[in-house]
Amino acid sequence: MGVREGFAQLYGTAPEGVWAAPGRVNLIGEYTDFNEGFVMPFALPHTALAAVSRRTDGVLRLHSADIGGPIVELRVDELEPRTDTGWAAYPAGVVHVLREAGHPVTGADLHLSSTVPTGAGLSSSAALEVVTALALNDLYGLGLTRPRLARLAQRAENDFVGVPCGVMDQTASACATEGHALHLDCRDLSLRQIPFDLAAHGLVLLVVDTRVKHALGDGAYAERRAGCEEGARQLGIRHLRDLAYEDLPAALGRLTDERVRRYVRHVVSDDHRVGRVVALLDAGEVRAIGPVLTEGHRSLRDDLRISCPELDLVVGTANASGALGARMTGGGFGGSAIVLAEAADADTITKAIEEAFAAAGFTTPRVFPAAPSAGARRLS
Template structure:
C-alpha cells in the first residue's frame, strides 16, 4: 500500500501533500560540525517519506509504517523537551521547535515511512526531522529557507530529544543536490555543491553497514563534544575550527589533558582533510581522495577513539582487497564505513569484506553503493 493510501486508511481523509527527505553519508569531516568546522556529506537515495495534512485544533497525530504500534496523539501546546526518546519525539520535536520560534503550527496528521537504515549512522533521525519540517513549512506557509529548516530540525534533536548532534546531518538532508557532495561551513551554514560524479571517472563509493551499534556510543559522543569544547576554552578560541592546521603542534603543546589533546588533533586535522578533499575534487582527481579517507579513519580510531572492531575490519579488508581508501562514517561505535573503489573492483572488494566478517564471526554486513542524490523535496 502506498503512503498516500495508508494515510487515508489511518486518518480517513486525503493528505495535503507528500514530502521526502534523504539520509546521508559523510564523505569526510567527522566530529567537526559541532566545532564550527567543515564537513562534506552527500544525500543517499534512501528517504523518509511523510504524508501530511494540517489540523487547527492543536492536535498532533503521528504514525510510522516501520514501527509497530498505532497512532501517537499529542497536544501541541503540551509538548515538553526530554519527555520521550522514542521515534515520535523526532517529528514532535520539530513541531515544538517551530512553535518555540513563534511559528503558528496548529497541529497535523502525519504518516511516515522510511527506507533509511536505522542504527547505521546514516541519519535516519535527521531525515524524519527534515521531512516533517519541510512539510509543515509548506503547509503553514512559514517561508523558512532550507538552512533555517535544518537548524529547526537540529534544535528538535538537541533540545527536545536530547541528542547533542551538530547540524551536518540536517543540512545534508535539507540542502544536498543530486550528483554532488555538499561542502558545508558549519559556522555560518554557507555551502557549495561540489560535483561528485564518480561513475564518470570509473569509480564507486560503497557503504558498508556493519549492522552493529555499540551501546557506549551515545554517552561517548557527548564526552567527545565536551572534550573538544574544553580544548577550545584552554586554547582561548571560540571553537577548534579557529586552530590552523599549521599551528596544531603549538596548540597541542599548550594542552595538558591527554584525551583533549587527541580530540583536538582529530578535529584540526580532519578540517584539513576536508580542505584537501575539496582541492582534489575541484582538480578532477577523485582517486586521490582514497588515501585521505584512510588517513581520516586512522584518526577516528586512534585520536578520537570512536571506531570498533567491525568498522576497523571493514576498512582493513577493503583496503587489502584493492580499495582506493576507506573510513568509518558517522558517530562511530558501529554503523557504517565508506569505501572508495574502482568500479570494476567493487564486487571483489565487497566479497572480501563479507568474507572477512564471516571469518571473524561478525554478522554479515549490508553493502550498497552511495549514489549522490537529491535533498528534501515535495513529491
C-alpha cells in the first residue's frame, strides 16, 4: 500500500499531497561539516515519503508505515525538545523549529514511509526531516529556500532530537540533483553541482551496508565534535576550516592532547581531500579519485577512530579484489562503506566481500549500486 492510500485509511480522507526526500551517500569529507568545512555528498534513489495535510486545531498526528503502531498525537504548542527519542521526534522537531522561527504551522496529519536503510549511515533521519519540512513549506506557503529548509531540518536534529550533527545530510537531501555530486561549503552553504556520471565512464559506486547499526546519540559523535572545537580553541581560530592545509604540521606541533591532535589532522586533511576530488572530477579524471577515497578511510580509521572491523574488512577486501578505492561513509561505528570500481568488476568485488564476511562470521552485508539521484520534491 502506498503512502497516499495509507493516509486515507488512517485519517479517513485523501492527503493534500505526497512528498519525497532522499537519503545520501557522502563521497568525501567526513566530520568536516560542523567544522564549517567542505563536503561532497550525493542523493540516493532511496527516499522517505510523506503524505500530508494541514490542520488548524494545533494537533500534530504522525504515523510510520515502517514501524507501525498507533498514530502519535501531539499538540504543536506543547512540543518539548529531547523528550522523545523515537522516530516521531524527527518530524515533530521540524514542526517545533518552524514555529520557533515564526512560521504559522497550526498542525498537520502525516503518514510516512521510507526505503532509506536505517542505522546504515545513509541519513534516514535527515530524509524524514527534509520531507516534513518541504511538505509544510509547500502547504503553508512559507516561501523558504532549499538551503534554509536544510538549516531548519538540521536545527530539528540538533535542538529537538539532541544530535549535534552538521548541515551536510539535510542539504544533500534538500538540494542534490540527479547525475551530480554536491560540493558544499558548510560555512556559507554555497554549493556547486559537480557532474558525476559514473555509468558514462564505465564505473559504478557500490554501497556496502555492513548491517552494523550505529547510534550517533550515544555520545561518540558529540565527543569528537567537542574535541574538534577544543582544537580550534587551542589554535586560536574559530573553526578548523580556518587552518590551511599547508599550516597543519606546525599547528599539530602546538597541540599537546594526542586525541585532539588526531581529530584536527583528520578534519584539515579531509577538507583538503574534498578539494582534490573536485579538481579530479573537473578534469574528467574520475578513476583517479579512488586512491583519495582509500586515503580518507585510513584517516577515519586511524585519526578519528570511528571505523569498525566490518568496515575495515569491506575496504581491504574491495581494494584487494580490484576496486579503484573504498572508504567508510557517514558517522561511523558501523553503517556503510562505498566502493568505486569498474562496472565490469562489480560482481567479482561484491562476491569477494560477501565471502570475506562469511569467513569472519559477520552478518551478510547488503550491497547495491548508488546512482546520484534527485533531491527532495513534491510527487503529487
